[in-house]
Amino acid sequence: MQLMVSDGIDRLGFLIHDVQRLMRKRFEARASGLGLSSAQWRLMVRVAKEEGITQARLAELLEIEPISVSRLVDRMEDSGWIERRSDAADRRVRMIFPTAKASQAYAEIKSLAGEVYEESLTGVSPQDRRVLIKALETMARNLADGEPAPGEKIESAEGAAA
Amino acid sequence: MQLMVSDGIDRLGFLIHDVQRLMRKRFEARASGLGLSSAQWRLMVRVAKEEGITQARLAELLEIEPISVSRLVDRMEDSGWIERRSDAADRRVRMIFPTAKASQAYAEIKSLAGEVYEESLTGVSPQDRRVLIKALETMARNLADGEPAPGEKIESAEGAAA
DNA sequence: CATATATTATAAGCGTGCTCATCATTCAAG
DNA sequence: CTTGAATGATGAGCACGCTTATAATATATG
Structure with missing residues (x-):
């Protein structure tokens, strides 16, 4: 072009x-x-889908670092959204469960998010919405694929790490 | 389907x-x-377009708070991207100028950003790209419009949401 | 002049991401 | 058992956004 x-x-x-x-x-x-x-x-959605999920798994799904999950879970535990329970089988692990408060509020918050989406898309036709979503999905996929080298060399160290 | x-x-x-x-x-x-x-x-783009711009104006254009601009400018001054100069006419004001280093790097960084955009859009057709941009612009406009009061009363929402 | 108000920049402290480092625990090898 | 590597969670400290509060300066008004 x-x-x-x-x-x-x-x-x-x-x-x-x-x-x-x-x-x-x-x-x-x-x-x-x-x-x-x-x-x-975002974290609560994951916990609702899989009660007892570990913090390490949350970090993987949310694509943020484990330490960030720790901090998030700290605050969410303080404010009564989730609770940590120890895993009897592996004492390193903290399993995350939604509280009753979280389970009750879930549907409400979900519809609240839906309202925001709907408002933001006002004036965008159904077919354009489909194109938008498809394009965003493509972009997310493209960007998630391996970084094509920052200019000099690719094979620094982390090839086998993940 | x-x-x-x-x-x-x-x-x-x-x-x-x-x-x-x-x-x-x-x-x-x-x-x-x-x-x-x-x-x-993002800040550098604005400074390049309007040398001597004030921090208050930057905050307005970037739609971030003046204090966030202060901190950003602090770090960018430390790393030699911009410099603050006092305004003789109004001693409250700090005018922001790009350094020589910034002016030299500008085109390079811009093309670097363009590469990222292009990579992210791989596989998205030209017509879909236009729809994407148009939809995003519409969304930004919709969302920038007045918040329908964060309280409990939402009168103007079209009631379409689930 | 004195004082009140507006404007510009900054300070303090928080939320949420990061990197790097550390601790506890598990597991594999000897 | 002991050693050492891997794994799960966390601590320290930074970047960059926020809100709330202050300092300095400018400007309008009595």
Whole structure:
């Protein structure tokens, strides 16, 4: 395409950044009454799907570092969303369970998130929504694939690590 | 095939979050050699467009709080990307200028960002890219519009949400 | 002049991500 | 059992966003 990238593609990063930030902000404004951040909500979805999940597994699924999970779980335990239980079989492991409060609020928060999505998509046609989702999924897949070398050398150390 | 329109819409927030995070990560992996974060890059773009811009104006344009600009500028001054100069006319004001280093690196970093965009869009057709950008712009506009009061009363929402 | 208000920048402290380092526990080898 | 590597969780400290509060300066008004 000789058309230049300036049909908006050059602002793609800023756009994605803005939309993510605004969406998170709006969700948190709605959920603030419940005292739940978006990061905490993402974690809660995983815990609801798999009660007793370990922190290590959460880190893997959420694609954040185990230490970040530790901190998140700390605060969520403090605010009564989840609880840690020891695993009798492996005492290194802390299993994460939703509290009754979390189970009760789950459906409400989910529909609250749905409202934010719906509001953000006002004026976007059903077919464009499908294209949007498909494009975002493709992008996530492309970006999740291995980094094609930062310029100099690829094979530093971590080839077999993961 | 298509069961319902909400094919994935319920994961919109997670998708946007993932794409933004991965895109930022990849950019920063490339730019790490230059010691520039994506937040710093966003600020640098503004400073390049308007040398001598004030911190208050940067906060407004970047839609972040003035204190966040202070900290960003602190670090960028420390690492030699920008410099603060006092305004003779108004001694409250600190005017921000790019350093020679910043001016020299600008084009390189810009093309680096373009590479990340292009990689992320691999496999997305030109027409789908246009739809994507248009949809994201619509979403940003929708979300930037006045929050319908974070309390309990949401009067103007179209009532469409599940 | 004195004082009240607005504006610009910064300070303090928190949430959520990171890296690097540490501790406890498990497991594999000897 | 002892040693050593791997694994799960956490601590320390940093980046970058936030809110709330302050300091310094500018400006409007009595």
